Amino acid sequence: MNTQTPAIRIPDSAASNSIYLRVAWRFMPLLFVCYVVAYLDRVNVGFAKLQMLSDLNFSEAMYGFGAGIFFIGYFFFEVPSNLLLHRFGARRWIARIMLTWAVLSAATAWVTTPTMFYVLRFFLGVAEAGFFPGLVLYLTYWFPSHRRGKMIAFLMAGNPVAGIVGGPISGFIMQRLAGHAGLAGWQWLFILEAAPALILAAVIFCFLDDRVKDAKWLPVQDREFIAAEIDAEARTKSHGSVREVFTSLRVWTLCAILFGIVMGSYAVGFWQPTIIKGSGITDAFTIGLLTVVPYLAALISMIVVGRHADRTRERRWHVVLPQCVAAAGFVMCAYAGNNTYIALLGLTLAASGVITALPMFWALPTSFLGGTGAAAGIALINSTGNLAGFVSPALVGWLKTATHSLDSSLFLIAGSLIVSAGLILTRLPARLVNR
Known part of the structure; x- marks a missing residue:
């Protein structure tokens, strides 16, 4: 009797493209919408700031600390969360994450003291820990490296899309619903923008497949x-233990690189409305409309650069050049003064650069980390790099309170991006990541 395993059918290029396109259409739109909602709930505090600081008598430093403490909770629970996702499956774990963050985000509407603000922001970080690295890890289960860059870029397009739709919506809610049912506009902002996450948690639980073998909607030969x-790709990667990941100099270098990029990302996310307001625009809805411009440019940039990176299979310069563009944009914002046009141009360069650099960065660690090493490594890199989400707003808020200007902070952010770019070119050999 012949007991040999039948050979797996290898489709031609057109057929394999068709298979992966079907996979992408199955769940990428859903993950994209989830990421939009996640980013919106994470940074809507930047819009709420325009009203809540005066209502609650918070200083800029209090706001900056509260906005940033989210990432402390995020940091401590990121690795355990991703390991649990790897063990129990994305369907259950991502649904749990979305449910808990929706409840805590809505609860922010009822803060009355700095301590309440700090505690809720901290636990919001705990609740959301593992969401983004979990999605990145999930993509490694479905797409080989040379196809993953486009998928990560598509997923992270949720960042600028959240800005495009979130700015006008946030401005509209704050301006038009202020005073309804005895609630301020910023309170309605937190309540209404948390609702989609509750709905999506149920959709994720019912719809997502944990692994390829679970995809009954795919023919057996395609699975x-x-x-x-x-x-086959997994056999070329490092499958180290969790301990080996934590002692890897290369992984910690990636943490430092991401830290520099995230310094810029959250400078845009948390302070863009303030920079526009400082240039002379005071109406909340108009500020929301103007934030569309940088995010729209960033959306186009990250899609174009992501496709080019996958086509050429070059990874390093597709991160470095956007970082340099972002640094130039922050410097321009520092010199903008009361000129709205220069401030908007600087924000457009800054947003386009950092938002493009982020998905391009994630092609670096996923090129050589696999298995449990990937689960721990991606989570460690993301959580440590995202500590910049605490440092950036807290430091910017403190410097703004001390100097009554954002200029010194913007120069510091630009410098962190240049240092990060230098680490990529000097510490990550092209042969390791260009796949």
Whole structure:
């Protein structure tokens, strides 16, 4: 009797493209919408700031600390969360994450003291820990490296899209609903923008497939082909233990690189409305409309650069050049003064640069980390790098309170991006990441 395993059918290029396109259409739109909602709930505090500081008598430093303490909770629970996702499956774990962050985000509407603000922001970080690295890890289960860059770029397009739709919506809610049912506009902002996460948690739980083998909507031969490609790539990666990941100099270098990029990302996310207001625009709805411009440019940039990176299979310069563009944009914002046009141009360069650099960065660690090492490594890199989400707003808020200007902070952010770019070129050899 012949007991040999039947050979797996290897489709031609057009057929394999069709298979992966079907996979992408199955769940990428859903993950994209989830990421939009996640980013919106994370940074809507930047819009709420325009009203809540005066209502609650918070200083800029209090706001900056509260906005940033989110990332302390995020940091401590990121690695355990991603390991649990790897063990129990994305469907259950991502649904749990979205449910808990929706409840805590809505609860922010009822803060009355700095301590309440700090505590809720901290636990919001705990609740959301593992969400983004979990999505990145999930993509490694379905797409080989040379196809993953486009998927990560598509996913992270949720960042600028959240800005495009979130700015006008946030401005509208704050301006038009202020005073309804005895609630301020910023309170309605937190309540209404948390609702989509509750709905999406149920959709994720009912719809997502944990692994390729669970995808009953794919023909058996297509499932076998994808699994074979993923397994073949996995054999070329490092599958170290959690301890080995924590002692890897290369992983900690990636943490430092991401830290520099995130310094810029949250400078845009948390302070863009303030920079526009400082240039002479005071109406909340108009500020919301103007934030669309940088995010729209960033959306176009990250899609174009992501496709080019996958086509050329070059990874390092596709991160470095956007970082340099972002640094130039922050410097321009520092010199903008009361000129709205220069401030908007600077914000457009800054947003386009950092938002493009982020998905391009994630092609670096996923090129050589696999298995449990990938689960721990991606989470460690993301959580440590995202500590900049605490440092950036807290430091900017403190410097703004001390100097009554954002200029010194903007120069500092630009410098962190240049240092990060230098680490990529000097510490990550092209042969390691260009796949």
